[in-house]
Amino acid sequence: MRIDILTVVPELLESPFNHSIMKRAQDKGLAEIHVHNIRDWSTDKHRKVDDYAFSTTAGMVMTIEPIERLINHLKSEREYDDVIYMTPDGKPFVQQDANTLSLQGNLIILCGHYKGVDQRVRDHFITKEITIGDYVLTGGELAAAIVCDAIIRLIPGVLSDETSALTDSFQDGLLSPPVYTRPAEYKGWKVPEILLSGNEKKVEEWKLEQAYERTKKIRPDLLDEEDM
Structure with a gap:
């Protein structure tokens, strides 16, 4: 380009x-x-x-x-x-x-x-x-x-992990879900157990649910009335 x-x-x-x-x-x-x-x-x-x-x-x-x-x-x-x-x-x-x-x-x-x-x-x-x-x-x-x-940043090869751009906010009409990294616990603040479960299907369901709830709370204008 x-x-x-x-x-x-x-x-x-x-x-x-x-x-x-x-x-x-x-x-x-x-x-x-x-x-x-x-x-x-x-x-x-x-x-x-x-x-x-x-x-x-x-x-x-x-x-x-x-x-x-x-x-x-x-x-x-x-x-x-x-x-x-x-x-x-x-x-x-x-x-x-x-x-x-x-x-x-x-x-x-x-x-x-x-x-x-x-x-x-x-x-x-x-x-x-x-x-x-x-x-x-x-x-x-x-x-x-x-x-x-x-x-x-969307051009193939620009980002080291091309799938990262596909999971950004707005790509699917929703805000991104919350993200966490190590350590799993810090000063008593814990990462949600589901993210440590290894159950990818349940993790993806959790991410979608969180994305929807964040969008509904912060940017309800992105959702259709029937989705509210």
Whole structure:
């Protein structure tokens, strides 16, 4: 997978992709992440990429010209499955979106900034608009890093145990059940006996029951009314 991230503050993305799972995926050749500074594609001598909005709208707006040049340049070199715009008014990003995107080959992610981008960018270049929550960040860079992490960790070979991702929260519409490790008892706090029984069938039934109860308590919005 190749992901090209378009931003006006590339420095914000240096750390997330140079450590842990994201670095391992790149070192293994399973993912390529390229960060592009939109300012490099501005014809303004001051590398300006924003301007005042028409009407009385407060805030600056990212201009169309440098974004168009950069996207067209990338598209001239390869085909892209999606051009994604990170924006607070996009579709909420969920696990199923990560699953779908992880099967694609090449993605462009445009990070919003200021008051957002000229609507014509969204009308003519963007294929998906994504938000990570109902709140506003200074820019889309941190959100883009989150989306990349969620996608790349699902690529076969990235995680040392591929089955781990399949048992994550939300993969089956439920939160994950509680997990325990050694020691079996600590300061009188004991691991549930069922997990020490060796009866895998009973253990799986317990996990499903716990997952359902946690979901019902913490995220009832994930359950259908008939499941409540």
